[in-house]
Amino acid sequence: RARGRLLVVAAITLATWAHVGSPDTYFEGAAGPYPVRIIVRNPGVVPGLVQISVRLLAPRSVQRVLVLPVYWDPMTAAPPPPDVAQRVPGDATLYSAALWLMRDGSYSVRVTVEGSEGTGVVLVPVMAVATGRLPLAKSLAAGLVALGALLLAGAITIVGAAVRESVLEPGVAPDGRRIWRARLAMAAGAALLAFASLGGRAWWNGAYRSGLYRPFHATATVRGTGARPVLRLAIDDTAWINPQRQWTPLVPDHGHLMHLFLVRDSALDAFAHLHPLPHDSATFEADLPPLPPGGYRVYADIVHESGFAQTLLTSVDVALLAGAWRPSDPDDAWIETGKREAGRGKTDSAVLSDGSTMTWQRGDSALVVNRDASLTFTVARPDGRGTR
Numbered sequence: 001r002a003r004g005r006l007l008v009v010a011a012i013t014l015a016t017w018a019h020v021g022s023p024d025t026y027f028e029g030a031a032g033p034y035p036v037r038i039i040v041r042n043p044g045v046v047p048g049l050v051q052i053s054v055r056l057l058a059p060r061s062v063q064r065v066l067v068l069p070v071y072w073d074p075m076t077a078a079p080p081p082p083d084v085a086q087r088v089p090g091d092a093t094l095y096s097a098a099l100w101l102m103r104d105g106s107y108s109v110r111v112t113v114e115g116s117e118g119t120g121v122v123l124v125p126v127m128a129v130a131t132g133r134l135p136l137a138k139s140l141a142a143g144l145v146a147l148g149a150l151l152l153a154g155a156i157t158i159v160g161a162a163v164r165e166s167v168l169e170p171g172v173a174p175d176g177r178r179i180w181r182a183r184l185a186m187a188a189g190a191a192l193l194a195f196a197s198l199g200g201r202a203w204w205n206g207a208y209r210s211g212l213y214r215p216f217h218a219t220a221t222v223r224g225t226g227a228r229p230v231l232r233l234a235i236d237d238t239a240w241i242n243p244q245r246q247w248t249p250l251v252p253d254h255g256h257l258m259h260l261f262l263v264r265d266s267a268l269d270a271f272a273h274l275h276p277l278p279h280d281s282a283t284f285e286a287d288l289p290p291l292p293p294g295g296y297r298v299y300a301d302i303v304h305e306s307g308f309a310q311t312l313l314t315s316v317d318v319a320l321l322a323g324a325w326r327p328s329d330p331d332d333a334w335i336e337t338g339k340r341e342a343g344r345g346k347t348d349s350a351v352l353s354d355g356s357t358m359t360w361q362r363g364d365s366a367l368v369v370n371r372d373a374s375l376t377f378t379v380a381r382p383d384g385r386g387t388r
Contacts, residue, residue: 025109025126032120034060034113037372040124044131046104054085054111055372056093061116065095069126072106072306082112101128104213106307125307129213152193159189216240220298220316222288229288229321233260233276233300235312241282248305249281256329258284259301264294265315272334274327276300289325289334291318355382 023042030036035057042050054065068082085095101107108123164174164182174182216237223230240247250257256275264270270291276284284300300312327333337350348360361376 023127023129023131025124027122027124028057029122030120031111031113031122033117034058034062034115034120036111036113036122038109038111038122038124039372040109040126042101042126042128043134044129045134046128046130047100047102048128048130049098049100050126050128052085052097052099052109052111053088054095054097054113056095056113063114065097066110066112066114067097067099068110068112069099069101070108070110070123071103072108072308082110101126104128104130106304106309108307125309127308131213152190155193156186156189160186215310215312218298218300218312218314220314222316222318228326231260231262231274231276231286231288231316232279233258233284233298233312233314235282248308250302251305253301253303253309256331257302260284260286261299261301262291262296262316262318262334263299264292265297266294270294270296270334270336272332274332274334275329277328285328286332287326287328288318288321289327289332290321291334292336293318293320352379356380 023044025038025040025042027038027040028036037055037057039053040050041052042048050069052067054067056062065085066082067085068079070079083097083099085097088094088096099109105128107126107128109126111122111124113120160182163185164178168174168178216235216239218233218235218237220231220233223232235241253259257278258276260272260274260276262270262272262274272289272291274286274289276286279285295315295317298312298314298316300314301309302312303309335350335353348362350358352358357380359378359380361378363376365373367373
């Protein structure tokens with residue numbers, strides 16, 4: 001079991017440069033008898049139109065592919081009928097669909113594949129969050145400003161006409177007093193509309209932007225450097241520690257409330273996968289393994305009761321540690337791979353604790369952002385008599 005954990009640790013160490021915080025979701029697995037790769041690209045705004053691609057990874061006869069977003073809260077209305085994903089012209093294995101996510105929070109995209117081997121269903125968890133605003137074309141912005149100015153002028157004119165002439169008989173000209181009252185009302189209306197416009201701008205720059213999603217702020221520290229140094233991670237974000245918070249409690253993911261990863265920042269040559277235990281609702285602690293000293297990036301994965309998953313980001317400095325390590329959780333593991341020439345050659349290897357060698361088969365293809373890529377690893381036995 002320990003060897004299996006180290007295999008996973010080594011594999012993650014070799015590919016540390018992942019895009020943490022990407023709003024997109026990638027899934028590779030099986031929908032019943034159909035192996036699939038599903039990519040959900042989130043626009044970063046809510047409501048927003050997500051792009052879903054479903055690729056069949058094995059030759060199968062498929063009649064249709066259905067996709068349906070399901071919100072996590074059972075109190076919401078029943079989901080609509082699923083949409084039929086369209087086959088992409090020129091690629092018989094790729095299907096595409098676009099769906100609206102109307103609320104922020106946790107969704108499951110239900111993908112149904114119907115074919116010659118029956119019906120297969122798989123649920124893909126998706127986080128719908130607003131992380132920014134979409135750019136507005138200058139021509140469209142100019143048109144909207146012109147229309148807005150026309151509407152404001154029309155509203156002010158209506159106010160003036162209502163005060164000046166609304167109670168007069170047809171054909172009766174307003175006197176000077178009514179004309180001055182109308183002008184004062186128009187000035188007051190213009191001031192009120194200007195105040196409303198400034199209020200909307202302030203709301204956009206303040207309340208709305210503050211509602212854009214960002215991971216919880218967290219702070220990592222090392223307590224003690226003696227026989228049992230302890231890594232403490234505190235979620236000190238006001239959005240979490242506020243008693244009025246709207247976030248649901250944490251739930252275990254793969255048996256643990258938190259999965260914490262430490263990666264040595266200078267050379268990416270040391271890695272730890274720990275499972276801190278809760279000290280209270282905002283503080284987690286784990287015994288620190290004897291990692292080499294230096295600065296470390298800290299990534300902490302948590303999952304809420306709603307299914308919403310977050311990766312907390314911070315950093316910590318680790319001094320020279322001494323003494324035997326007693327893991328606070330049986331699944332804790334760490335590895336020091338030694339210095340390596342990152343990015344050179346066609347393979348990248350790490351020697352595991354039992355003498356086996358894990359190698360990342362890079363191949364000749366370059367890794368390109370937003371393009372599918374398959375990662376292949378081989379493990380050679382210590383005696384070199386075989387790989388797996």
